[in-house]
Amino acid sequence: MTMAFDTLSEQNDEALLVLFAKGDQSAARALTARLLPMVFALARRMLNDPAGAEDVAQEAMLKLWKIAPQWRSGDAKISTWLYRISANLCVDQLRKRRTVSLENAPEKVDETPCVDTVLIANDRATALHLAIAQLPERQQMALNLRHFQELSNPEIAEVMKASIEAVESLLSRGRRGLASILAPRRAEFGFVQEK
Amino acid sequence: MADSDLNETELAILFEEAKLTLPVDVPTGLTEQVLADAAQIGAAYAVQDTPPKAKNLTGFRRLFAPIGGLSGALALAVFAGFGLMAGLGDPERLYSLPVMEDILAVFLVEISNPTPLDTLEYLMAES
Numbered sequence: 001m002t003m004a005f006d007t008l009s010e011q012n013d014e015a016l017l018v019l020f021a022k023g024d025q026s027a028a029r030a031l032t033a034r035l036l037p038m039v040f041a042l043a044r045r046m047l048n049d050p051a052g053a054e055d056v057a058q059e060a061m062l063k064l065w066k067i068a069p070q071w072r073s074g075d076a077k078i079s080t081w082l083y084r085i086s087a088n089l090c091v092d093q094l095r096k097r098r099t100v101s102l103e104n105a106p107e108k109v110d111e112t113p114c115v116d117t118v119l120i121a122n123d124r125a126t127a128l129h130l131a132i133a134q135l136p137e138r139q140q141m142a143l144n145l146r147h148f149q150e151l152s153n154p155e156i157a158e159v160m161k162a163s164i165e166a167v168e169s170l171l172s173r174g175r176r177g178l179a180s181i182l183a184p185r186r187a188e189f190g191f192v193q194e195k
Numbered sequence: 196m197a198d199s200d201l202n203e204t205e206l207a208i209l210f211e212e213a214k215l216t217l218p219v220d221v222p223t224g225l226t227e228q229v230l231a232d233a234a235q236i237g238a239a240y241a242v243q244d245t246p247p248k249a250k251n252l253t254g255f256r257r258l259f260a261p262i263g264g265l266s267g268a269l270a271l272a273v274f275a276g277f278g279l280m281a282g283l284g285d286p287e288r289l290y291s292l293p294v295m296e297d298i299l300a301v302f303l304v305e306i307s308n309p310t311p312l313d314t315l316e317y318l319m320a321e322s
Contacts (some may be wrong), residue, residue, distance in 0.1 A: 020240070
């Protein structure tokens with residue numbers, strides 16, 4: 001059973017997943033076109049690594065295909081569920097990376113801040129991403145979902161399985177952390193020192 | 196003088212720039228891999244979802260298929276006949292059936308407020 005792509009594009013995510021669970025491959029194409037960019041963008045920003053982001057996006061979508069027959073209507077929105085899966089996979093990757101980098105750490109510790117060592121001159125976006133990477137995982141996740149995926153605080157709360165107050169706190173602490181990490185680059189960014 | 200932390204406006208500017216600078220176009224290879232996964236998993240779902248092929252029924256078999264075929268129709272006819280006999284026949288004759296006597300005893304005479312267990316015990320004692 002296969003429906004025309006145009007017809008499918010009018011269906012919501014849940015209806016498409018039901019069609020896929022009945023073997024409709026065109027529903028998979030429509031869902032991929034709709035959801036993969038969103039998943040990949042989140043992973044790309046959270047990991048700052050295209051190859052890692054591809055792995056996460058593929059795995060998240062694979063989990064979606066596998067859960068299709070068991071999906072119950074009334075559960076979380078598919079996009080919310082997928083964001084949660086992707087964000088958790090990203091956190092797993094970040095933890096693995098941290099373990100690997102600790103295992104391979106040189107004996108003499110380089111105390112130069114990460115932002116300074118890796119920063120491409122005047123690349124404010126890169127500086128921001130590197131600064132975000134230095135924050136605790138849940139703050140990273142909240143900031144990415146809020147500022148790059150443009151989710152509302154209640155949506156982020158649903159993705160992160162946290163209260164709205166907890167999300168507000170994570171965002172607030174995250175922004176304070178970023179402001180502090182990036183402070184030494186203020187002049188380079190062209191921001192005027194506050195008196 | 197120590198650098199002061201960035202303020203909310205400055206952070207907002209950085210976020211806006213970052214949103215525009217990092218390309219997040221999905222690589223074609225990734226889309227193909229995701230669709231290949233979907234095809235592999237979806238193929239199994241398609242097999243599960245295929246309804247069993249309907250048999251080519253003809254005549255009475257086809258007519259009675261929704262009520263369980265010829266045996267279903269036969270059972271229906273027997274019970275319908277019994278119902279007609281009971282409804283049109285002499286009620287006294289119906290009450291004279293041995294099993295009716297037991298049932299009526301349970302519900303009308305022997306036991307007040309019978310539970311299923313009471314009924315069972317009574318019928319076993321009677322038999």
